[in-house]
Every structure is written in C-alpha cells, then in structure tokens.
Amino acid sequence: MNLAFLASHGGSAARHLTTACRAGELDATPVALISNNSRSPALEWAREEGLQTSHLSSARYPDPDELDAAILQVLREADADLLILSGYMRELGPRVLNAYAGRVLNIHPSLLPSHGGRGMYGDRVHRAVLEAGDTRSGATVHLVTAGIDEGPRLAQQEVPVRPGDTLEKLKARVQAIESELMLRAVQELVAELKPKEART
Numbered sequence: 338m339n340l341a342f343l344a345s346h347g348g349s350a351a352r353h354l355t356t357a358c359r360a361g362e363l364d365a366t367p368v369a370l371i372s373n374n375s376r377s378p379a380l381e382w383a384r385e386e387g388l389q390t391s392h393l394s395s396a397r398y399p400d401p402d403e404l405d406a407a408i409l410q411v412l413r414e415a416d417a418d419l420l421i422l423s424g425y426m427r428e429l430g431p432r433v434l435n436a437y438a439g440r441v442l443n444i445h446p447s448l449l450p451s452h453g454g455r456g457m458y459g460d461r462v463h464r465a466v467l468e469a470g471d472t473r474s475g476a477t478v479h480l481v482t483a484g485i486d487e488g489p490r491l492a493q494q495e496v497p498v499r500p501g502d503t504l505e506k507l508k509a510r511v512q513a514i515e516s517e518l519m520l521r522a523v524q525e526l527v528a529e530l531k532p533k534e535a536r537t
Contacts, residue, residue: 338364338365338366338418338419338527338530339365339366339367339368339415339416339417339418339419340354340355340365340366340367340368340417340420340421340523341367341368341369341370341371341411341412341417341419341420341421342354342367342369342370342371342379342383342388342420342422342423343370343371343372343408343421343422343423343429344370344371344372344379344380344422344423344424344425345372345373345374345377345379345424345425345426345427346374346377346378346379346424346426347377347378347379347424348370348377348378348379348382348383348423348424349515349516350421350422350423350424350444350515350516350519351367351370351379351382351421352379352382353516353517353519353520354367354421354520354523355386355388357520362520362524363520363523363524364524364527364528365418365419365523365527367386367388368388368389368415368416369383369388369389369390369411369412369415369417370383370388370389370390370391371391371392371393371408371412372390372391372392372393373393373395373425373426373427374392374394375392375394379423389411391411393407393408393411395427401430402430404430405430405431405432405433406432408429408430408432408433409433409436412433412436417437418440418530419437419440419442419523419526419527419530420433420437420440420441420442421441421442421443421519421523422441422442422443422444422481425443428485429481431483434483439480440526440530441480441481442478442479442480442481442491442522442523443478443481443486443488444476444477444478444515444518444519445462445476445477445479445486446459446463446474446476446508446511446512446515447465447466447474447475447476447477447511448473448474448475448476448477448493449477449479449486449490449493450486450487451466451471452465452466452469452474453477453485453486453487454485454486455485457486460504460508463504463507463508463511464504466507467498467502467504467507471498472497472498473496473497473498474495474496474498474507474510475493475494475495475496475511475514476493476494476496476511476515476518477490477492477493478490478491478492478493478519478522491522491525491526492518492521492522492525493518494518496510496511496513496514497510
C-alpha cells in the first residue's frame with residue numbers, strides 16, 4: 338500500500354507514519370507529499386526523505402476544480418493507495434474524494450462528533466472544549482467525506498480535561514496521543530484493504 342500525504346505545516350502525522358513504515362511497524366510505503374504552503378516544513382522534510390513533493394495551492398490554481406484535478410493527478414502519478422491528511426488546512430474537492438472514497442484519513446483533536454465541523458480546527462477546538470466545561474477530550478481518526486468531520490470514525494482515544502487546564506496544557510495532552518492513534522488506524526485500514534487488493 339502506497340501512502341500519500343497532504344500537509345499545510347509541519348506534517349507530524351506524515352513524519353510518524355513514514356518512520357513506522359521504515360521501521361517495519363506499518364506495511365506500507367510513503368510515496369508523496371502535497372502541500373498548499375510553499376514554505377511548509379513538511380515539504381522540505383519530504384524532499385529530504387525522498388518522497389515526491391508538490392506545492393499545489395489556490396494561488397496557483399484559483400479555480401477549485403482545477404486544484405482538485407491537479408491534486409488527483411499527482412496522487413495517481415505517485416500510485417497512491419491511501420491519502421493521509423497531516424494538518425491539511427483546506428477542504429478536499431469531489432474528484433479526490435470520489436477517487437479515494439474510504440481511503441482518506443484525518444485526525445481531529447476532539448472526541449467527534451463533539452467540537453467538529455466547519456471552522457473547528459487547532460486551538461479553536463481546545464478552546465471550545467474548555468469553554469463547554471467538558472471533563473474529557475481526546476482525538477478521533479475518521480474517514481474524510483464531503484461533510485466536514487462527518488466521515489465514519491475509525492479510532493478514538495480519550496484524555497482527561499483537568500481542573501485549571503489551560504489551552505496549551507490540554508493541547509499538549511491531546512497531541513501526545515495523536516501520532517500513535519493515527520498509526521493504529523492506518524495499520525488497521527491497511528490490513529483491511531490488502532485482502533481486497535489481492536482479489537482485484
């Protein structure tokens with residue numbers, strides 16, 4: 338199974354999954370990383386790791402359909418089987434979503450369906466958890482569909498929200514579990530898809 342990544346900033350999930358692939362913990366091969374941010378540290382890292390890299394953004398492709406088609410073309414050229422969103426701050430278009438239905442994963446920093454949806458990302462999510470007075474938060478790995486954060490949930494892990502928590506403390510606690518949670522979800526999906534690939 339070939340893995341491709343979409344990242345806007347550091348690409349922590351891409352880095353962790355690539356390390357797992359090369360350590361034999363994940364039966365897959367990282368092949369490509371696409372970023373909408375030409376200054377993304379993830380792009381530089383991916384080049385150093387020997388992945389195919391592409392900068393595809395709305396600045397280069399103002400027409401959303403053209404951007405969608407360009408992303409899909411790169412994924413097909415890289416022969417990608419799975420697409421992992423690694424802190425990608427843009428919505429995917431229908432071409433990519435249809436071509437990779439059931440094969441696009443994202444991680445969200447809350448226990449979905451709570452604190453998900455349009456505009457809910459990063460610090461906004463942790464702030465919402467604290468403002469709601471929740472006693473628990475966590476992270477959710479889900480399949481990406483046209484609805485924001487609405488795709489089937491593949492894995493969740495809880496962390497406590499402690500009295501006196503600040504946004505930074507809660508954020509650090511959630512981030513500490515995200516990489517391994519994503520790895521487990523990808524391992525399970527790869528294991529599920531491989532028999533299907535063998536039959537086709």
